[in-house]
Amino acid sequence: MAAPLAEIVMPKLGLTMAEGLLAEWRVAPGARVAAGDVLFVVETEKIATEVEAAGPGEIREILVPAGRTVPVGTPVARWTGAAPASAAPGPAAAADRRIVATPLARRLARERGVALSTLAGSGPRGRIRAKDVPATAAPAPAPDDATRGAAIPLDRVRAAAARRLTQAKREIPHFYVGAAAEVSRLLALREEWRELPGAPRLTVTHFVLAAVGRALLAMPELNRVWEGEGWRRLSSPDVGIAVDTPHGLLAPVLRDAGHLPLDALARRADALIGRARDGRLAPDDLQGGCITLSNVGMHGVRFLVPIVNPGQSMILGLGAAESVFRPDAHGAPALRREVTLVLAADHRVLDGAAAAAFLARVVAILEKPLALLLAPAATGSP
């Protein structure tokens, strides 16, 4: 007698993931797979993830064809192996409740790239109905004509970004503080660093990531975000990096940026940016952190006034380094190299004084960058 077949299910790849698009099958029925073989690819609104076999087995039947979106936990295939297929094991508890939604609401949510788990239903027993699904930022495709141009439907990442940023700009009471940082010493330090054999390439981005991480370490009470109706204090000095990718803007989070030595920080940040550009981010890469760095300096612009990423409380816009004359102590023009920093913050979480103090701390670290070569003070110390 044949052993009963186990089911491989749509994995839960993040706290808020309620459903996933089965983008591609990498195996066919009858395929014998070993642990670690990629079975299929799941796309959520944030990311594409390869799901691997947890152990050896033979795929017997594919239940969900590529291109279909199914709720988390839906059996997608049957195989002879052990039950679960591995994927980044997400924290499963809260969002495991069954989502009650009408078929039309499910279809609209799928088309608009909205996660049903983020919606509140207005129908009986909390049923999510079409009117509970927010309208997409993308207009309905209109016929091409010479005067109106062509409508371009958005892919999932861009549609999600459009919706999340609209929500952020609408819901988060933004305010902004700006400052210039004198970076002559930092640039000189970088020149010397370049000559070190085996040292990774350092960019201004790396220095600012380190400075922001150190500032969070120094002012841990500001490492917090808005959640529900209050604050959530974060424990790790993580810093997000805004990355322009072929699939749209992504903001993966560099873990523990405040504790990393500069060379390790540079290597990890570059690896993270590379994964973002290749579409290989893991769901966890996009979670956490209270702040993101968005550097537009490579385009030569002076400053950027950014929008806070939903789920965070601050974002730092960084402009290009430029040469300027400033009066010295005697009123004589002195040549300086400056970058302009604009910190956008959520006023529910920080007030102007806190944001200004934080930005001043970042500027101070950038202006005396040798401190970045010291091991950071223990977490939590002032």
Next chain:
Amino acid sequence: MVQAINRALAEALAEDPAVILLGEDIGAAGGPFGATRGLQQRFGPDRVRDTPISEAAIMGAAVGAALTGLRPVAEIMFMDFVTLAMDALVNQAAKARFMFGGQRGVPLVLRTPHGGGLSAGPQHSQCLEAWLCHVPGLKVVCPATPADAYALLRSAIADPDPVVVVENKALYAMKGEVPDAPEPIPIGRARIVRPGRDATIVAYGAAVHWATDAASLLAAEGIEAEVLDLRSLQPWDEAAVLESLSRTHRLVVAHEAVEAFGVGAEIAARMADAGFDELDGPILRVGAPFTPVPFARELEAAYRPDAARIAAAVRRTLD
């Protein structure tokens, strides 16, 4: 409506010598509801025949006549007694084209009234059309207006296969315009009676009028219900229902027949499949409760669906 039926029969008799009528009291008496009044005088007793009180004989004769080249229009005075005609209708008329390899059809029409409201008791008030819709080889239509009664009956007589024309007794007295040169209505085509954007009510026969009344009630509450008259139950206009559902995303099916296992069940099941991604609320049915039609006037009034119950269902599906 009864005059519209009379006109359709008279014109069919005049145009095609193969058309004959047969039924109880349809000749000299002009039919129990007057649908055949004057036709025997005009076309003679050979073509408009009074039969004994035997539904089996009426149906058997009609099937035989149809197989041998005539186009009989049989009347069974109450749909309740279609039970007695079932063998000829279901086992012979519906099967012949298939069993004879398509060489011979059975171009007969069965006219039969259904429905209550006349305090006629449990054996003279039933709506049994779902039985007939379940039989491959039969077509079933059910007009809601005099104009449709005329046009659907003409289409039924012209059809090469057996067609059951179900007439609602309560609508016989209904007044309505029939054009001098009416457009033919193909069997299987529904009609939007009243457009609306919030919910679709699919109905046929007398329920069409309850549905439009319900739509008026709902309009006062700011709910715009679309009313679709199926007109034809087998085949039914799946495309029209789906098209309407795709605009309103809510569906109520209403009929006078018992709700359980009725025509509404078929429509709800098809739309739960073909229209799944359009649904923004449950599909609801409005029909009679699962019990024989009561005789007492008050009980019958409570038994039959009405505009208020259809409106309540629309509100529930919009909940």
